[in-house]
Amino acid sequence: MAEATHTDMNQTNLASDESAQQRAELQRLLSSQPSDLSSNHFQQPHAEDEEINIDIKALIEISEDGLLSPLCCIYRVPTTIRHLNNEAYTPKVVSIGPFHHGDKRLQEMERHKEIMLKRFAQRAMTDLDSLVNFTKQSESKVRASYFERINYDKKDLVKLILVDSAFIIQLFIMTFEGRMIPDAKLSQSWLDNAISKDLLLLENQLPLFFLDELYNIAFPHNGRGHRPSFLQLTYSYFDYLNMQMFEPHLEIKHFTDLLRSCHLPRSLTRRSMFLPEVHNDILLYSAKQLEEVGLRFRSSSSKCLLDLKYSNNVLEVPRIRVDDDTAMIFHNMIAFEQCHYPHKHYICDYALILDCLINSHEDVNILIRERIIHNYLGDPSDIVRIFDRLSTNLTLSNFNTEYSDICGRLNHFARDPGRQMKRAxxxxxxxxxxxxxxxxxxxxxxxxxxxxxxxx
Incomplete structure (x- = not known):
């Protein structure tokens, strides 16, 4: 018992001594100056920590500011819509610009582009050094035209854009002058047709301002004679797109923008806020459903594809040719609008309306019967799939007020109790x-x- 008591007393004394030591140490820390606290309890950074600090500082110094350049107009197609039809955005025979440069499938045309560069240089009224120097001076502006960072150094990018630009200018001149026949390669009509399609792809563009300025350097105004401007050459090359006979004075950024501009009405309508989840004025009925309640469809003679009209229970829709190129043309216009015109997406609006009207082959057959759709695909189900994909994963911030009014009136027409009873x-x-x-x-x-x- 005594031993146990003695042991307990010893443990109590030890605990008291330890507590006293801890209190003394705490008092010393509290009474220390900040410099003492730092020197005693904080280690100096190790060499590894210093390297991390240096790397972070270097990263900040080389990083861009994240602001959008006013020259930016060429984009990669967003993955959310690209996966729906990857082929529609991919060049088949020729790459233009940096996005598809180096693709092994397109190497054959790379050799012919060099031939076209030689012809362009021989034809130009300016020496080759002047053309190269101008391209060097413009390199930063051309680079800023791309939304995505371009992983080419200045030397390689200058060579790329000069070769590609010379190819386009020489191609347009040869087409304008009707001198394609002597060319062993471009005289093949299938290839000429494939090139014209590739030049419309969003990812396959050069900024038009550079093409125009390079053309003016090569063929100065005072020595050009009757040779047309580059914009006139462009409209001549893509004349099949210009159904509304626009004059070559539109401010366009590249050939995809030209494609879109040719489909827009001469006067653009106002935009209204549009929330498809809650807004009533989006079309809720297909062509078949509308016809069942008494709506009539009529083919419009308007040259503007977007010119929809509704009056006296008749919906007028301009004729549209649906063929192997339709998906490519609309997919690229829509992708460009989604990236560059997020509040002026008139082509997206049209695609949404057509998708609402077309839900089955029966809807397609009605529009074919009324000569609204000219079907060059054969199977009406293919047309259903085209317009279904066009409106998938679109982001719409507002809506065409004319379309909104038409959709609201059509919905009201279809909901009429008398017409619903008649339909039943x-x-x-x-x-x-x-x-x-x-x-x-x-x-x-x-x-x-x-x-x-x-x-x-």
């Missing part, structure tokens, strides 16, 4: 007639079966 009666009558015909066919078949037995 028509459907019931059709079902009754169909049932009657089936019953009669069954009866006739039974009679013939009985007669066959009797005749045996």
């Amino acid at each position: 009666l028509k459907r019931q009558l059709l079902l009754s007639i169909t049932g009657f015909v089936l019953n009669m066919l069954t009866l006739i078949q039974a009679i013939f079966s009985i007669l066959q037995v009797v005749w045996r």
